[in-house]
Amino acid sequence: MSLDLAFRRLRLAFAWVVMAVLAAPALAAGTTLRAGDLMFSAFNADEDGWSLVALVDLAPGIELYFSDNAWDGKAFTSGEGFLRWTSGDSAIAAGTWLRFMNIDSASRLAASNGRLERLNIPGSTLPNLSQSAETLYAYQGSDALTPQRFVAAIGNGDFAAEVGGLGGTGLTAGRTALALPSGSDWAEYAGPRAPRVAGGEAQSRLGSVGLWQSTVDGDLGARMPNALPLDVTPIPEPWAPLTALLGLVLLAVHRIAGSRSARKPGPYGSLLWGQRLGSVTKPF
Ligand SMILES: [Ca+2]
Ligand SMILES: [Ca+2]
Known part of the structure; x- marks a missing residue:
């Protein structure tokens, strides 16, 4: 040559x-989410609620399922519950804290954005966060029993298979799945929210249990999560x-x-x- x-x-x-x-x-956009596009940012077994933070701009019409049933690698077990969240007609900016509250109460169940509803699925009962041996999944799929894309998980049972593992979910502990200390009934991300952090870095921080605060006792049912937005403005490579x-x-x-x-x-x-x-x- x-x-x-x-x-x-x-x-x-x-x-x-x-x-x-x-x-x-x-940043990614659209109604199809990838693992880590939404990350858990708070967990409250006293209130029976949690929060997620969006690490990407969310288009209107997002549909997301939650379940505290255990995933055995191929299917959900029964005995706990399923919920569906629809984000509504408005886009949601990256960095927004999304709160889901009182999920064990049909009358007080609510979400900060969009609509949250409990699903009546044969074999399932009331969703209810336990302060031990609990795993909570967020996922998308054709229906609540058919996950196609797991987005995030959080748990205080170390993702043991019998309480809900990560096998077949594509989620990774310490990255897109957060393993809280055993017995945690309240926990919240307490790491940096500013200056700006790129999406991938924010995901790493939210998945790092060392950047969370947690408790194993007391009644923190009324404690509000810190909803200060996370600055996930992209940083050029x-x-x-x-x-x-x-x-x-x-x-x-x-x-x-x-x-x-x-x-x-x-x-x-x-x-x-x-x-x-x-x-x-x-x-x-
Ligand atoms: Ca469970
Ligand atoms: Ca439960």
């Missing part, structure tokens, strides 16, 4: 990289501007070399870097 051709290909490759960086969406700058420098050098070659035709003036004396330079 001639030096000229290699140079052209290198310049084209840089152009593609620069365009890809500039065109890449910073540090290498992106460097890549763009390098591409521009390369382009400028290439054009200068081509210009000099065109102005000084001769046995030496038409040579580019590394070309042997006597080779032919093609203008470009």
Whole structure:
């Protein structure tokens, strides 16, 4: 391959990289969620409620299921409950704290955004958070019994198989699934909310139990979670501007070399870097 051709290909490759960086969406959007797009941010077994924080901008019409039944790797066991949340007609900005409260009460059950409802499914009963051996899942699917995308989980039973494991969910403890200390009846993320943190970093922080506060006793049923939004403004990758700058420098050098070659035709003036004396330079 001639030096000229290699140079052209290198310049084209840089152009593609620069365009890809500039065109890449910073955050996911739409009604289909990925693991970690929503993360648990508070858990209250005294109130029977929890909160989630959105790490991406949520389009209107999101549908999400919750269950405190145990997932055995292929299906949910029975005996506990199922809920469905629909986000409504409004978009929800990344960083928003979403609260789900009093889920054990048909009359007081509510959500800070959208609509929360209990589902009557044969074999299931009342959803009710326990302060031990509990796992709570958030997921999307064709119905409550058919999860297709697990989004997040939280539990105080170390995700043991008998209380609800992570097998087959695609969730990872310490990342998209949070294992609270055994016996926790109240817990809340207490780590940084600002300055801004990129979505992936926020997910890592929310999944790190070391950044949570928790208790194993007392009645904290009336305790409100801290709903201060999490600043998840995307931070550009540090290498992106460097890549763009390098591409521009390369382009400028290439054009200068081509210009000099065109102005000084001769046995030496038409040579580019590394070309042997006597080779032919093609203008470009
Ligand atoms: Ca359970
Ligand atoms: Ca339960």
